[in-house]
Every structure is written in structure tokens, then in C-alpha cells.
Amino acid sequence: MRRFFLGLALAAALALPAAAQPLRVVMNLELQVLDPIITTSNVTRAYAYLVFDTLISMDSEGRYHPQMLEGWESSPDGLTWTFRLRPGLAWHDGAPVTAEDCVASLRRWGRRDGLGSRLMAASRGLRVVDERTFVLELAQPFSQVIEAIGKPAAQIPFMMPARMAATDPTRPVTETVGSGPYTFSREEWRPGDRAIFRRNPAYRPRPEPANGLAGGKVAHLDRIDFVSLPDPATRVAALQAGEADYVEYVPTDFIARLSRDRNIRLVSPRPIAQIMGAIAINHIHPPFDKPILRRALQQALDQGEILAGLGLPSSMTLPWCQSIFMCGGPYASEAGTEALRQPGLERARALLREGGYANEPVVFLHSTDSVTINPMALVIIDRLQRAGFNVDVVASDYSSQAQRRLSREPPGRGGWSLMPVVFTGFDILNPLAHYAVAYNCTNNYPGWYCDPTMTPLVDEFAREPDAKRRLALAGEIQRHVHENGLMAFTGQFSVPAAHRAEIDGVLPVGFPVFWNMRRAGR
Numbered sequence: 001m002r003r004f005f006l007g008l009a010l011a012a013a014l015a016l017p018a019a020a021q022p023l024r025v026v027m028n029l030e031l032q033v034l035d036p037i038i039t040t041s042n043v044t045r046a047y048a049y050l051v052f053d054t055l056i057s058m059d060s061e062g063r064y065h066p067q068m069l070e071g072w073e074s075s076p077d078g079l080t081w082t083f084r085l086r087p088g089l090a091w092h093d094g095a096p097v098t099a100e101d102c103v104a105s106l107r108r109w110g111r112r113d114g115l116g117s118r119l120m121a122a123s124r125g126l127r128v129v130d131e132r133t134f135v136l137e138l139a140q141p142f143s144q145v146i147e148a149i150g151k152p153a154a155q156i157p158f159m160m161p162a163r164m165a166a167t168d169p170t171r172p173v174t175e176t177v178g179s180g181p182y183t184f185s186r187e188e189w190r191p192g193d194r195a196i197f198r199r200n201p202a203y204r205p206r207p208e209p210a211n212g213l214a215g216g217k218v219a220h221l222d223r224i225d226f227v228s229l230p231d232p233a234t235r236v237a238a239l240q241a242g243e244a245d246y247v248e249y250v251p252t253d254f255i256a257r258l259s260r261d262r263n264i265r266l267v268s269p270r271p272i273a274q275i276m277g278a279i280a281i282n283h284i285h286p287p288f289d290k291p292i293l294r295r296a297l298q299q300a301l302d303q304g305e306i307l308a309g310l311g312l313p314s315s316m317t318l319p320w321c322q323s324i325f326m327c328g329g330p331y332a333s334e335a336g337t338e339a340l341r342q343p344g345l346e347r348a349r350a351l352l353r354e355g356g357y358a359n360e361p362v363v364f365l366h367s368t369d370s371v372t373i374n375p376m377a378l379v380i381i382d383r384l385q386r387a388g389f390n391v392d393v394v395a396s397d398y399s400s401q402a403q404r405r406l407s408r409e410p411p412g413r414g415g416w417s418l419m420p421v422v423f424t425g426f427d428i429l430n431p432l433a434h435y436a437v438a439y440n441c442t443n444n445y446p447g448w449y450c451d452p453t454m455t456p457l458v459d460e461f462a463r464e465p466d467a468k469r470r471l472a473l474a475g476e477i478q479r480h481v482h483e484n485g486l487m488a489f490t491g492q493f494s495v496p497a498a499h500r501a502e503i504d505g506v507l508p509v510g511f512p513v514f515w516n517m518r519r520a521g522r
Helices: 002-014 042-051 099-110 116-123 144-151 234-240 252-259 291-300 303-310 347-354 373-387 398-404 453-463 469-483
Strands: 023-026 057-058 064-066 068-076 079-083 122-132 133-140 182-184 195-197 223-227 262-266 276-281 361-367 390-396 418-424 488-493 499-500
Touching: 023 234, 023 252, 042 182, 042 195, 042 223, 064 068, 079 099, 099 116, 099 122, 099 133, 116 122, 116 144, 234 252, 234 499, 252 262, 252 390, 276 291, 291 373, 291 488, 303 373, 303 453, 347 373, 361 373, 361 398, 373 390, 373 418, 390 398, 453 469
Parallel strands: 023 223, 361 390, 361 418
Antiparallel strands: 057 064, 068 079, 079 133, 122 133, 182 195, 195 223, 262 499, 276 418, 276 488
16 A cells, blocks of 8 residues: 555656655654754754754865854964854744854753763853854863864754754754754654655855765755655665655665666765664663673674674675774774674673673663664674573664663663664764763763773863874773773674665765755656
8 A cells, every 4th residue: 555655656746847856765764853952863863954054064074164154263272263154044934043043052062962061161151242253262272173063973063043942952842943955844744654844945055066064055856755664675665666766774685686776876985974883881780880791792792793694795894893983984993902803702601700690681672673773683682692691682663762772770670781773983983972982971871881080081182182192092092992891882884875866966975965966857
């Protein structure tokens, strides 16, 4: 029945001019949350890049450029930063974007995001100068001002009207008013079925060509639909039949088939935008409140075997990568990886005995609807059981698991022990934004890890102006993450997106952005 109605929709779309035909997008996960400040979900990030905009953006080489800003300047001592907005920016409700809105948005983001909170902690304050100008005054040196405001991942500093930014950062905003290239049709939103975006006719893109997340965000398409197709095989069939135009992640079993289809194009990201698999660990409840048992977990994980479970071509995986900042990234390092180079189940069993493991249940949150997490999780579960962990698998959709992961209750009373996750390189390139570093001893990230001895290194990294010294500090930070088992890493890989061949202008940034795309005229 779903295929029948999709076929009707396709027939209707073909009667429209090319620009008016909706771009039908199948995301890996369902859109559930409409506030990018309270979640790190990739689908919410895709939604937010359509609806909102950022002050600063990163290009495909990792360089930062003004986006909503006309530009910025800093004082000679680096303690005063002046930012000026481009003229003519407007919210979707027609009101002008002001410096007051931006200051309020940065303050809300800074109360939630790891890197943002560090920036705010180093600041005397933010103040409005005039309608288009605001100033950030630092109380102490901070080497990552532009990197923080231009961060492309996790809690991204998207700009919102001041009335929305006044919302407590632990609660989602109730409006969807941004200034981005598309508007969100909330009244037509049907979770689990369809989310509809329409071109914002008032949006004024930058004049530069699109490059990564920077440059002109030109909305060529009048409408974009996020369409729900939970079954991986159905996604591929819809793409090949022309009933879907873009699939965020190609199910790995179908990569070879789609690569031979002349009507389909695969999009593979650059190394810094590839994916790193990881396991979030609950540090506040047994058994993983003990560092030695977290090290036993590390020894139970064989990256080669886990990545083989994805069924990817060898060109899309790295045989081994324990650089927490991505192999190929600017802070790539082998510091602290010595004990992880030859993991083994016998080593894991020995550490379980040494650590006094008492067969406590390990509540494992298994996200069955993710084409990347699900196959890796199956291998991880098997290896943990073979190592001797008493694994209690809770299988459900990712959104439900992400909600349960917020619980601080013991694992047996609605809490959890382990949850496999995936990050793009954009999420973890910078030590101050990395999930296993930025939230150290803050209680602001599920897992609630704390290594007090790492804190001075992170603080020094934030202050250090010399790039070579920052590289050395990143290596020492990585050593602490590995040696204390703050998070476990399951390997670096890439899963291509796929789109119909008639879609031009796709930007390979590692996650879907839809400006610059156009449909070739029929």
C-alpha cells in the first residue's frame, strides 16, 4: 500500500516543473526533536541547517568563514572580539535579525554545549553595541573563539529570535522560526510519516560559491520532504524506482547494487567527515564505575571484526583507528593506544577477574533501526558475551534508546550501561567539542564521566595559542581518554549517501545539507 501511494505521489510530481517537484529525502532516523540545542541527533541537525543559520561556517577544508556575519575583528591582546551582522537578514516571521537575538542565542547555547560553556566560562560577557554589532569580552585567553562559534556539530550555535533563545536550554523551544534558506511546515508535520520544508523567498544567500557548510546557501528547490521509510530494503527500492530522491545512508548490503545503477550516484565523504563508531559508557553505576572493567570492555572489542559486520567494501573502512579525533584529522595521534593495538577476549576475561566482576547485568541499548549502529551492535553483543559479560540487550528504535540514555537510574531500574553511537568527524575533530572530552566532570552528557586529572590539560589546550603545543596537548588528552576508558571506540568508516542522478549540486560534507541542490530539467 505504501508503495502504491508513493507511486501516485511520483506521478503527480513528474507533472510539475523541475524546481517545484519536492526533493524526497529518506533520513537514517526519524525527526522527533525540533530544537538543535537540546539534542545531538543527526536528523535534527539536518532539520536545523535548513531552518536556522549560523554566524560562522566551516568549509570543506576545515577553514572558518563569516556566514550570517559580515565579519569580525579581535583586539591585539585577543580578549575583545567584535562581530557585525550582514545587512538585510530576517527571521521567517519577517522581523529583522538583530545583535540582541544573536547574543541571546549564544548565551542559551553556551549553557548547554561543552565547547560553548568553556567559551562562556572564559568570558566577561556579551554586549550589544547596535542593531547589527555585538562584542564578546574575554576574561582570559581562549584560543578557540571562532572554532566555537563556527562549530558544525553536536550542539551547534544556531541563531534564533531572542524570545525563543530565552527558553531554558533543558527544554525544547516551542516555535520553529529561523532565518535559514527553508521554512518548516509544522502544521503539516506527521512524525513517522513526513516532514515538509519550503523555500524561504526572503533568504539572502552569501555571494560566494557553496563550499562545505560555508558560502552561498542557494535554495534552488521549492520544497523538501523528509519521508519515513523505516525498512532499509524499501528505501533502496524507492530510490531505484524514483519514488525517493536522496537516502542519507545506503544500507551496506545494497552498496554494490547501487554502484552499478546508472541512475544512482553515491556520495562518499572526505576523511574528516567520515564516521567513528563508539560506545557510550555509564560511569556512575556498576559494573563500569570501575576503570578496570572499562578497560575489560575495551579489550573485548576488535575493530576489524566489528567493522566487518557492516559489510562495507574495504575501501570504506580503516583496518584500525584509535585516534579519538579521527585518523586523518588535524589532531590525529596514537598516544595512549598501546594497550588497544592487539585486543583479545582472554585479556578481557583476565581484567574481569582482576576487577572483581560480580556478573552484574550490563544493560545494552541496541538501536535496531540504524543501518550503521545495528550491524555493529550485533557483533559487539556477541564479543561481550564471549568475554564473560552478563549482557541484557534492550532492543528498540534509536529515539527511544536516546531517551532512556538520559536516565541516571540504575541499569536494572530503567537505566543503562552501554549504548553504541556514531559520530561524524565534524563531531569530534576538536578536543574542546569531543564528546569524550568536552563534558568531563560536568554532568552534562549521558555517561557522566569524570577524570579530574584531564581537566588541567583541557584548560591548557583552551588557552594555548601555539598550534604545535595544542597538538601535543591533544595527544595527552587522548591518552587520558583511553587509559581511563572514558569511552570505547569501535572504528572509523564511511557509509555513502545516495541520490538520483538527476540531482545536481550535492555537497559531500558528511551529513546531508540541501542548499545548492537542484533537479536537472526534464
